[in-house]
Structure formats: structure tokens, C-alpha cells
Amino acid sequence: xxxxxxxxxxxxxxxxxxxxxxxxxxxxxxxxxxxxxxxxxxxxxxxxxxxxxxxxxxxxxxxxxxxxxxxxxxxxxxxxxxxxxxxxxxxxxxxxxxxxxxxxxxxxxxxxxxxxxxxxxxxxxxxxxxxxxxxxxxxxxxxxxxxxxxxxxxxxxxxxxxxxxxxxxxxxxxxxxxxxxxx
Amino acid sequence: xxxxxxxxxxxxxxxxxxxxxxxxxxxxxxxxxxxxxxxxxxxxxxxxxxxxxxxxxxxxxxxxxxxxxxxxxxxxxxxxxxxxxxxxxxxxxxxxxxxxxxxxxxxxxxxxxxxxxxxxxxxxxxxxxxxxxxxxxxxxxxxxxxxxxxxxxxxxxxxxxxxxxxxxxxxxxxxxxxxxxxxxxxxxxxxxxxxxxxxxxxxxxxxxxxxxxxxxxxxxxxxxxxxxxxxxxxxxxxxxxxxxxxxxxxxxxxxxxxxxxxxxxxxxxxxxxxxxxxxxxxxxxxxxxxxxxxxxxxxxxxxxxxxxxxxxxxxxxxxxxxxxxxxxxxxxxxxxxxxxxxxxxxxxxxxxxxxx
Numbered sequence: 441x442x443x444x445x446x447x448x449x450x451x452x453x454x455x456x457x458x459x460x461x462x463x464x465x466x467x468x469x470x471x472x473x474x475x476x477x478x479x480x481x482x483x484x485x486x487x488x489x490x491x492x493x494x495x496x497x498x499x500x501x502x503x504x505x506x507x508x509x510x511x512x513x514x515x516x517x518x519x520x521x522x523x524x525x526x527x528x529x530x531x532x533x534x535x536x537x538x539x540x541x542x543x544x545x546x547x548x549x550x551x552x553x554x555x556x557x558x559x560x561x562x563x564x565x566x567x568x569x570x571x572x573x574x575x576x577x578x579x580x581x582x583x584x585x586x587x588x589x590x591x592x593x594x595x596x597x598x599x600x601x602x603x604x605x606x607x608x609x610x611x612x613x614x615x616x617x618x619x620x621x622x623x
Numbered sequence: 624x625x626x627x628x629x630x631x632x633x634x635x636x637x638x639x640x641x642x643x644x645x646x647x648x649x650x651x652x653x654x655x656x657x658x659x660x661x662x663x664x665x666x667x668x669x670x671x672x673x674x675x676x677x678x679x680x681x682x683x684x685x686x687x688x689x690x691x692x693x694x695x696x697x698x699x700x701x702x703x704x705x706x707x708x709x710x711x712x713x714x715x716x717x718x719x720x721x722x723x724x725x726x727x728x729x730x731x732x733x734x735x736x737x738x739x740x741x742x743x744x745x746x747x748x749x750x751x752x753x754x755x756x757x758x759x760x761x762x763x764x765x766x767x768x769x770x771x772x773x774x775x776x777x778x779x780x781x782x783x784x785x786x787x788x789x790x791x792x793x794x795x796x797x798x799x800x801x802x803x804x805x806x807x808x809x810x811x812x813x814x815x816x817x818x819x820x821x822x823x824x825x826x827x828x829x830x831x832x833x834x835x836x837x838x839x840x841x842x843x844x845x846x847x848x849x850x851x852x853x854x855x856x857x858x859x860x861x862x863x864x865x866x867x868x869x870x871x872x873x874x875x876x877x878x879x880x881x882x883x884x885x886x887x888x889x890x891x892x893x894x895x896x897x898x899x900x901x902x903x904x905x906x907x908x909x910x911x912x913x914x915x916x917x918x919x920x921x922x923x924x925x926x927x928x929x930x931x932x933x934x935x936x937x938x939x940x941x942x943x944x945x946x947x948x949x950x951x952x953x954x955x956x957x958x959x960x961x962x963x964x965x966x967x968x969x970x971x972x973x974x975x976x977x978x979x
Contacts, residue, residue, distance in 0.1 A: 467701075469701070469704065469764075469767065473704075473764075476760075492744065492745065492746045493746060493749070496746050496749040496750055496752075496753050497749070499753040499756075499757070500749065500752050500753045500756055503753075503756070503757060504753060504755075504756025504757055504759075505756060505786065508756075508759055508760075508763070508782060508786060511760075511764075511767075512779065512782070512783075515763070515767045515775065515779070516779075568745065569745065569746060569749075
């Protein structure tokens with residue numbers, strides 16, 4: 441067993457452990473922290489595959505930005521263990537069935553990859569930033585630009601939804617909502 | 624297979640890491656002394672003067688005091704996260720030091736090259752961003768785990784401020800990266816060799832002055848330093864996210880700020896002010912033994928870094944604090960468009976005049 445295999449098994453075990461921690465811990469903040477750790481383990485796998493750019497972008501985007509927003513929301517919701525709603529048995533069964541179906545589909549999709557040729561270590565440089573940039577801006581330039589337009593429209597949509605309309609300040613929905621408080 | 628490790632390399636790196644960690648802790652320690660001296664000079668006082676000559680032992684006394692104080696963990700806090708918070712803040716503060724090139728390579732007599740950089744990774748600047756974006760967690764978890772309204776408010780302020788200014792910081796650096804064409808800090812420093820070449824300055828500051836100013840403002844905001852120290856606005860939030868902390872856990876939060884200041888000053892010196900390069904370095908290199916030259920280079924980088932630390936301090940004791948909406952307006956409505964324009968101009972100049 442060489443050092444890469446050792447690292448692979450250690451990272452995989454930790455990733456699965458942290459993933460279990462996400463769904464098994466009672467405290468939502470602990471779940472978020474486990475999820476962040478899982479992202480780190482996945483980044484470790486990317487580095488083993490010589491995809492350093494993906495590894496660091498995974499950390500910047502998911503661990504550094506998205507999970508911070510998750511934490512914001514969870515911290516402001518003031519979740520306590522005793523206010524947690526009890527899930528009914530029906531929802532638990534439905535969750536188990538849908539999760540099991542997802543597992544089945546993923547297994548079916550990945551089944552063939554078990555027999556494929558294992559990745560030669562160090563044989564691929566596609567994950568390095570220079571190669572990735574060249575590929576993105578030559579071969580895949582149209583999908584790349586289209587997806588950035590998609591992001592732009594999502595951003596504009598978020599701004600429009602988040603914007604308070606000054607016309608409704610007095611009257612309309614705002615006034616109707618404020619009514620009960622005045623009594 | 625497992626034992627085929629270059630032990631000399633490991634030992635070399637371990638020594639380097641220890642020196643850098645101890646060095647940045649030492650600089651941070653004396654930055655607290657320096658800050659009080661600077662404040663004293665600017666306010667016509669004498670500052671710390673009792674412990675040792677010029678009060679030079681004051682940081683040691685402060686450290687001892689923090690260690691000796693009673694350690695209090697509030698009953699209603701989330702104990703694990705409460706302890707994790709300061710540790711994370713300190714960890715992320717010192718992690719970025721790994722990619723700063725502190726000096727040129729030293730070649731021993733047997734031909735072995737010793738690099739004065741812990742890791743020269745080809746995603747250097749992205750690594751910097753990754754660690755900076757993780758720096759928010761120490762503050763957020765600590766503030767939330769304290770179970771105190773003021774701490775929570777302050778940590779949310781600090782986090783949203785950091786996230787907002789990271790954007791402009793990244794955009795400012797993209798313009799720089801278009802010039803350098805690489806993310807490796809070692810290569811960026813080597814491109815700025817000397818001071819003058821081909822009829823123009825080699826340092827990136829003279830090619831990206833606007834980028835540097837944006838970067839500097841964003842770094843001040845990321846450090847939560849005045850005039851952007853909204854997270855510890857005493858008049859509104861009592862003290863800040865570390866209100867419930869005592870003893871060395873408080874010390875870690877305060878200290879990580881100074882370590883951050885040291886490292887980000889080193890980064891500004893490296894990215895924009897030529898790192899360890901200085902004018903006429905080639906003739907100096909020819910005239911002195913190699914170890915003297917390396918020592919001079921490290922000294923030059925340190926001098927630039929300390930210069931930036933002093934600049935941070937002068938700003939802190941000069942400017943009043945921003946209001947929160949002013950802070951957000953500056954970040955989102957001024958710095959980001961400015962950085963975008965800077966990026967466009969850089970791209971256009973590169974395309975039309977240098978045809979890169």
C-alpha cells in the first residue's frame with residue numbers, strides 16, 4: 441500500500457464519518473460543521489486526483505461562502521432541541537423509501553464504473569488551472585457563457601425578490617400585516 | 624514504500640514552519656506594543672513605559688496576565704463551539720503564512736536548494752482566498768456559542784462585512800493576475816525582480832495602483848480594523864463577539880487579529896511591492912556572501928511588512944468609524960464597480976498595447 445492509497449482510505453473513511461455526522465447530529469449547527477468537514481475531505485480527494493483548482497474552489501465556494509449563509513440562517517432561527525417538531529411515522533417511511541430509491545439509482549449508474557480502468561496516478565493534468573482554463577474558454581466557451589448568464593439572471597432575480605417596494609410601505613400587504621400588532 | 628520519505632526535506636520544512644509561526648507570533652506580540660506606542664505618540668502621551676526600557680516587556684506582562692486570569696465558560700454557552708471558536712480564529716490566521724516566499728532560494732555547498740517558503744503551490748492566491756473565507760468561522764461560531772445577543776449581532780456583522788469585502792478583494796486581484804499570468808506567489812515575486820527594468824518599474828504597485836488601493840481597503844475591512852471595526856463598536860455592542868470570553872481564549876481572538884495584520888501586510892508587500900526584491904539587488908548579490916544576501920532579502924521583506932503594519936496603525940488612530948450602511952455602500956456600490964472598471968482597463972491595455 442503506498443502513501444496515496446493510505447490517504448485515499450483515510451480520507452474516504454473520514455468523509456463517510458462526517459457525512460453520517462451531518463444527518464445524525466441533533467444540533468443543526470453541529471450538522472453544518474460536519475458538512476464543512478465533509479467538503480474538506482472531498483477537496484482532499486480532488487487533490488489526490490491532481491485537481492488542485494477544483495479542490496480549492498470547492499473550499500472557497502462551498503465551505504467559505506455557502507455554508508456561511510447556512511450558518512447565518514440557522515443562527516438567526518434560534519433552534520432549540522425542544523422546539524424541534526416531531527416527524528410523523530408516515531414522513532419517516534416516505535423519507536426512507538425515497539432515500540433508498542436514490543441509493544438504488546446511484547448504485548445502478550455507478551455499477552459499470554467498478555469495472556473500468558483505475559485512474560493512473562499523476563497521469564492526468566486536466567484539473568490544473570491552466571488546462572482547465574484553456575478547455576473552458578475554447579472547447580466549452582458557449583456553455584460556459586450561457587451558464588454565467590444563468591447566474592446573472594439568478595442574481596438579478598434575488599435582488600428583485602429581496603427589494604422592498606416603497607409603494608407598498610403604507611397600505612397593501614405591509615399595513616395588513618402590521619394591523620394585529622396594534623391591537 | 625511508506626518509509627521512502629526525504630527526511631532532510633521534512634526536517635527542513637518543520638524548522639521553517641516553526642520559525643515562521645514563532646516569528647509571526649513574535650511580530651504580533653510586539654505589534655500590540657507598537658500599536659499602543661503609536662496611539663500614545665499620536666495622542667501626545669507616553670504609552671507603555673514601566674515594564675523594561677521603553678515598556679518593551681509590556682507584551683510579556685500582558686500575555687502573563689491573560690494566562691493567569693480565571694477562565695470562564697458561560698453556563699448557557701455551547702461549550703464545544705465556545706472553545707473551538709478562538710482556536711479556529713488562530714488557526715486560519717496562521718495558515719496563510721504557508722505560501723509567503725520569505726526570501727530567495729539558498730543553495731548549500733552540496734547543491735541542495737533550500738526554499739524559504741513552506742509550500743510553492745500553483746494555486747497560491749486561491750489558497751489565500753480559501754483560508755480568508757474560512758476565517759469567518761472562528762468569529763461566527765464564537766459569537767453564536769456565547770449565547771449573548773450582542774455577541775451574535777457582532778459576529779453576524781463581522782461575517783457579513785468579511786463576505787462583502789472578499790468580493791472586491793478578489794476582483795482587485797484578478798486584474799493583478801491578468802498581468803502576472805500565474806497564481807504562484809514565488810513566480811509573482813520573481814517577476815518583480817529588482818526595481819527598474821525595460822524603462823519601467825517592475826513592482827506591481829506601479830502597474831496596478833488602483834488595484835492596490837482596493838486591496839488595501841478590503842484588507843483593512845477583512846481585518847476588522849478601524850475605520851471598519853464595526854464588529855466591536857463599543858458604543859453599540861458593548862465589546863464585540865468576544866464579549867463572553869476571558870483569559871487566553873480572549874487573548875487568542877485579540878492575538879489572531881494581530882497575526883492576521885502581520886500576514887496580510889506580508890501579502891501586500893509580496894503581491895504589490897516586490898516581496899523581498901529591492902533596488903540594485905543584483906550588484907549587492909555579486910558583492911556579498913550568499914547567506915548575507917538572503918538575510919538582506921528577508922530583512923527587506925520584513926521592513927516592508929512592518930511599514931504596512933505601521934500604516935494600518937496610523938489609519939486606526941486617525942479615522943473615525945464608519946456607520947454600518949456607509950460600510951456596506953462603500954463595499955458593494957463603490958469598491959466592486961471600481962474593481963470591475965480596473966479589471967476592464969487592465970484587460971483592454973493588455974490586449975491592445977501588449978497583445979497578450
